[in-house]
Amino acid sequence: MDIRVDPALAAPPFEQVRDQIAAQIMDGRLADQARLPAIRALATSLGLAANTVAKAYSELEASGLVVTAGRNGTRVVGQTVADAGLTGAADAYIAAARRRGLDTDALVSLVRTRAAS
Template sequence: MLQVDPRSPVPPYEQVRSQVVAQVDAGQLRPGDRLPPVRRLAGDLGLASGTVARAYRELEAAGVVVTRGRNGTVVAATGDATEQRAQEAALVYLASLRRLGLGADDAVRLVRAVGDEQPRPA
């Protein structure tokens, strides 16, 4: 849960930004986790929407989050470029399965089943 101290000399957008980074670093927020929409978080924290939007822009510029339009703002994939692409593919796959009424355990089971049937590339 994010909190903003109005008495702090640290600007509110920086408080939000640094708390999100700290939660990502601590593993409390993981790649693919969605952040609240700007307006909702601003309302929850008693801030202007522009303040939260600035924090999100700075987080995106630093590669901590990715904004996907209507799909919202999510914690960015970490690691090398191949790992990032794999995580993004996993997110898309899981979203597809959820639309079918299946969950993460089903995704893992299906990938293992298909993987066991396919020879590994040389």
């Protein structure tokens, strides 16, 4: 796993770590069930505080890309499981929008606007 933190970037270190791991999961460089480095080990190798890496891992877990099992470490969740989480979120969004009377074009427009911001 190749991660680099650039202090010159506006994004805080935990976001850089989170985004790079997420990208590696999504493009297949980190395979299903791959074990991520221990928080302290990754923090040490990147010159970061353990809490910084812990926050990145926590956000990855909240997004459904990894699962943490205590002493068994943090592992990549299979893409189908991660996709199911996104599908569920999309379904909930669509249902809420429909209840408010939005049609498909309005839904797509709203998503594009929010994604661009």
